[in-house]
Every structure is written in C-alpha cells, then in structure tokens.
Amino acid sequence: LILLDVMMPGIDGFEVTERIRQKEDLPFIPILLITAYDQPSVAKGLDSGADDFIRKPFELEELLARVRSLLRLKHSVDERDEI
Numbered sequence: 242l243i244l245l246d247v248m249m250p251g252i253d254g255f256e257v258t259e260r261i262r263q264k265e266d267l268p269f270i271p272i273l274l275i276t277a278y279d280q281p282s283v284a285k286g287l288d289s290g291a292d293d294f295i296r297k298p299f300e301l302e303e304l305l306a307r308v309r310s311l312l313r314l315k316h317s318v319d320e321r322d323e324i
Contacts, residue, residue: 242315277297
C-alpha cells in the first residue's frame, strides 16, 4: 500500500501514480492519494491510477478504514492472481 501526497517538490502525486501504473513488471499495489489542496480533482486522481483519495485534514478513523479497505483489495487481487 502506498500513501502518496499529491503535493511534492518536482513531481506531483498524480505523475508518480501514473509512472507506477505504467510499470507492468510491478505487482498490483494499492495507492491512496492524500492532499491538502481544495482543488485537485478526485476524478484526476482516480484517472491517474489511484485507488482512493482523501483530503487533509482527515479523521484518523477514516484514513484507517480506507487503508483497511485497500489492503482487503490487495489481498483479493493477490488471491485471484494465484488462482
């Protein structure tokens, strides 16, 4: 699971997400984008390949629930790939 901030120096989280998704040799890795911006589009984040998106400030319980959900997704994808 990757928790990735949208705002980073030099390259934003959308671009990092796209680059990760272009690497076909990588197994599925859930990506949760995090941002303090009011403007970044959830659609842009999901279109770039992220699996979920959360805005700062966030409630810890919501973040943990999203992490648990993405880890369940990862587990399901790994099981499917084994079959």
